[in-house]
Amino acid sequence: MTKxxxxxxxxxxxxxxxxxxxxxxxxxCDDEIFHFSFRDYFSPNQFxxxxxxxxxxxxxxxxxxxxxxxRLPSFLKKYFTNKKDENFKARGFKLMYYQTLYMPGLIxxxxxxxxxxxxxxxxxxxxxxxxxxxxxATGIYHNQDDNEAQRSGMAKxxxxxxxxxxxxxDIIRQNKQLENIVSDMDYIKIRYEDFAExxxxxxxxxxxxxxxxxxxxxxxxxxxPDALQDMIENYTEVEMWLKQNNYAEFTx
Numbered sequence: 001m002t003k004x005x006x007x008x009x010x011x012x013x014x015x016x017x018x019x020x021x022x023x024x025x026x027x028x029c030d031d032e033i034f035h036f037s038f039r040d041y042f043s044p045n046q047f048x049x050x051x052x053x054x055x056x057x058x059x060x061x062x063x064x065x066x067x068x069x070x071r072l073p074s075f076l077k078k079y080f081t082n083k084k085d086e087n088f089k090a091r092g093f094k095l096m097y098y099q100t101l102y103m104p105g106l107i108x109x110x111x112x113x114x115x116x117x118x119x120x121x122x123x124x125x126x127x128x129x130x131x132x133x134x135x136x137a138t139g140i141y142h143n144q145d146d147n148e149a150q151r152s153g154m155a156k157x158x159x160x161x162x163x164x165x166x167x168x169x170d171i172i173r174q175n176k177q178l179e180n181i182v183s184d185m186d187y188i189k190i191r192y193e194d195f196a197e198x199x200x201x202x203x204x205x206x207x208x209x210x211x212x213x214x215x216x217x218x219x220x221x222x223x224x225p226d227a228l229q230d231m232i233e234n235y236t237e238v239e240m241w242l243k244q245n246n247y248a249e250f251t252x
Contacts, residue, residue, distance in 0.1 A: 002209045003080045004092035005110065007182060008120035009174055011131035013192040017120060018094045019219025020202070026211040028086070030093035033079070034103055036060070043093070047075055061102040069104040076109055090209040092118075097174055100181075107181060117187035118205060121175055124193065126242065126250035129167040130231060133157060156233035161241050168247075 006021075006029075008014045021029040030043045036057060049064050080091055100106055110117070122128040134157045188208045194201045203213045228251065229235045242251055 001080070001082065001088065002090040002092075002116060002211070003113070004090060004116040004118060004209060005095045006092065006118045006120055007095050007097070007178060007187075009097055009122075009128070009171060009178070011128050011135065012120050012122040013195060014094050014096075014120055016195065016218060016220040017118070017190070020216055021092075021205070021219075023219055024206070024211060024214065024216050026089040027209065028082075028088040028091045032096060032099070033093045034095065034099040034106070036099075036102065045079065045093075047071075064102070065104055068102075072103065072105050073109060076113075080115075089211045092116075092209075097178055111185055114186060116208065117182050117185050118208070119178060119182050119187050119189045120192070121178070121189065122171075122192035124250050125168050125171045125175075126247060128171050128192075129164055130157065130159070130228075133159065133163065133167060134231065157231060158233040159238050161238070164238070164241075165245075 006014055006018055015031070018029045018031055021027050030045055033043050033046050035046065036049055036051065047068075049060070050067070051060050052063070055063075079093075082088055082091070095106075109115075134154075137157060138154055188205065190201060190205065198218065199215070202216045206213045228238075232238050239251055242248055
């Protein structure tokens with residue numbers, strides 16, 4: 001059986017990819033099993049942390065650190081094993097870069113056990129940054145049937161230029177860190193922009209995971225509008241800053 005992770009940053013189309021792969025009859029693909037807050041939305045197979053509500057996350061991370069290190073190998077060994085009556089040829093989950101910072105031993109485990117990596121990046125770092133800022137501002141992260149009312153009332157985002165610049169710089173830095181981590185691993189690089197060629201991209205991933213190539217429908221819908229003017233309230237200001245800082249290519 002092929003064992004894999006989708007290694008990525010937020011707002012890169014990772015939910016679309018994970019839910020779509022999970023529609024393939026030979027693949028079991030989870031969401032974020034190492035999200036620190038347990039939510040059924042992510043996965044019932046989540047790693048369970050000890051979380052003390054009145055303490056900040058960073059303190060909770062430290063408290064969990066030694067136990068997490070000890071529990072992780074057995075947890076993943078069990079996770080990457082088909083359950084009774086399951087016959088999946090590939091099993092995997094979505095892993096955010098920031099989650100590796102509070103999961104001691106995780107990267108070493110993936111490398112030692114030859115876990116395949118689907119490295120998912122978004123070349124348009126402006127869209128990546130705006131999607132993240134808008135999701136945090138509205139609390140709406142996905143296009144779901146049960147949040148249609150909230151989505152229909154979403155206001156345009158008033159973008160703070162300094163915040164946008166910092167977010168874009170963070171994405172550039174973290175993308176480099178992602179590529180550095182997987183450089184000595186068995187990985188395939190998929191870009192958000194590749195989803196425009198949906199069937200070809202899904203077939204490429206299927207070959208990488210050693211499963212059959214079959215038609216896989218998209219497991220999620222797009223949330224944000226195509227035109228930046230429809231998303232950004234102060235678009236003229238943002239457009240001017242982008243052009244002055246050699247980001248004009250992302251306004252197209």
